[in-house]
Amino acid sequence: MSAPVLARRLDLVVVGAGPAGLAAADAAAGVGRQVLVLDQAPRPGGQIWRHRPGDVLPVEARTLLDRVRPPRVAVACGASVVDAPGPGQLIVDFGGRLAAVETGAVVLATGATERLLPFPGWTLPGVVGVGGMQALLKAGLPVAGSRIVIAGSGPLPWPVAAALHHEGAVVEEILEQADALAVARFALSLIGRPATLARALRYRAATLGIPYRTGGWVVRAEGTDRVTHAVLRVGGRERRIACDWLATAAGLVPRTELAQLLGCTVHEERIVVDQRQATTVRGVWAAGECTGVAGDRAARVEGTIAGLAAMGVERIPGALFRRRDRERRFGELLAQRF
Known part of the structure; x- marks a missing residue:
């Protein structure tokens, strides 16, 4: 049975309503185009x-929304x-x-999506990814009094630990897999990024008193019906x-399933795009973490470029490309350090 066709042909369909998708839709709507945004989430x-x-x-989220x-x-x-x-269907x-x-x-x-690395006991209830822990918390999971261990690599554990602490959880430890030198080098790199540095300092201030160690990893999770020890x-x-709870972080993996369905080239887990965010398939652009993990600031500027390029705007401001490239370099630094 064929699916019914929507009454009008759209100028642009954006798949994904995160920072990149919202920025792309905003840019396309700004030049007067008919845009539809699709997302699996409830909002x-x-x-x-x-x-x-x-x-x-x-503020940047509220503005785009x-x-x-x-x-x-x-x-x-x-x-x-x-x-x-x-094509176009x-x-x-x-x-x-x-x-x-x-x-x-x-x-x-x-x-x-989160990269989950298996270890003994990783399927026990209560063992989750750090991003999953964040999602549960935002969905209203009560954590007051819960003992939580956070272990893994990268910057994501910090805002999650701060949010858990704010909600009354007892964060027993934050364990970073990278060694102390790699962490120190990354911290020094933030001097040239005052907004990111300020955000990092806020998270650190919010987690003072929580034990923090580097150069370590999870050996196993123990428990019968759910995790009891890490x-x-x-x-x-x-x-x-x-x-x-044991929340682990092993980085993120770009979601490329739809890109592959459309025939787009994917290399080293990323959707391949050119300078204007165009994929290898005519009429399809890509932006944000699906083209490589570099954070929400990179996602927003890539989304803006993709939205304008998809609508045929030839003269895209050079400042957008420079900002995109700067944020991408930061993403590469993250990958090197963690």
Whole structure:
């Protein structure tokens, strides 16, 4: 049975309502185009701006969310692309109702998912990724009094630890896999990024008193019905810590399934794009973490470039490309240090 076709052909369909997708939609709507944003989540914002009604959001998030909404932009949450039968044709599941969508261009802003590395006990209830822990917390999980160990690599553990501490959790330890020298070098690199440095200092201030160690990793999680202890190795010695939750961080993996369905080239887990964020498939652009993990600031500027390029804007301000390249270099630094 064929899916019914939406009444009008759209100028642009954006898949993903995180920072990159919202920025792409905002840019395209700004030049007067008809835009539809699709996202599987119940509300826009992506993982980083996941929120409940009434939550306080960063200014940049609130600004984009206020601009990317009806009537300026059509937004369909709880929707996902299930097929792409031809150029400019998408079959979309709108919450159980299939419909064919015709569009002049597509911007993929599908983000990234957590990389989970297995270890003994990793399937026990209570063992989650740091991003998963963040999502549970934003969804309203009560954590007051819960003992939580955070172990892994990269900057994500810090805001999660700060949020958990704020909600009354007992964060037993933050264990960074990178060694102290790599962490110190990364910290020094933030001197040239005052906004990022200020944010890092806020997270550090919010987590003062929480034990922090470097050069260690999870050996195993212990428990019967759920995790009760985390066994950690630091400096050649193992320590066993009682906990109710063990949150691990092993980085992010770009989500490229839809890109591959559309025939886009993927290399080293990333969607391949050119300077204007165009993929190797005509009429398809990509932006944000699906093209390589570099943070929400990179995602926003890439989304803006992709949205303008997809709408045929030839003279895109050079400042956008310079900012994009600067944020990308920061993403590469993150990958090197962690």
